[in-house]
Amino acid sequence: MIASKQQAQMPSPQPDMSEEAGSKDAFFIQLAEIAEAMIAAHGRDFATGALVLSAKFVAEGKPLIKRANGGDETVSAEKPG
Numbered sequence: 001m002i003a004s005k006q007q008a009q010m011p012s013p014q015p016d017m018s019e020e021a022g023s024k025d026a027f028f029i030q031l032a033e034i035a036e037a038m039i040a041a042h043g044r045d046f047a048t049g050a051l052v053l054s055a056k057f058v059a060e061g062k063p064l065i066k067r068a069n070g071g072d073e074t075v076s077a078e079k080p081g
Contacts, residue, residue, distance in 0.1 A: 035047050035051060038050060038051075
């Protein structure tokens with residue numbers, strides 16, 4: 001499984017970080033690893049375009065992937081209350 005392999009390679013968040021800050025840091029590390037892989041495979045222009053398009057979709061609340069069950073809903077960007 002890729003996620004668990006990547007998690008084993010990720011540095012652990014700093015101990016004085018809040019749980020939320022540590023979670024955000026871990027996601028940023030994953031995003032950086034994905035960006036590096038895209039650059040290596042397809043170049044900076046592709047990586048930049050893919051990340052900008054993904055950010056646009058997130059901002060507009062559009063689905064990022066087609067779900068296997070046919071649903072096109074996206075996860076809510078709202079923070080839990």
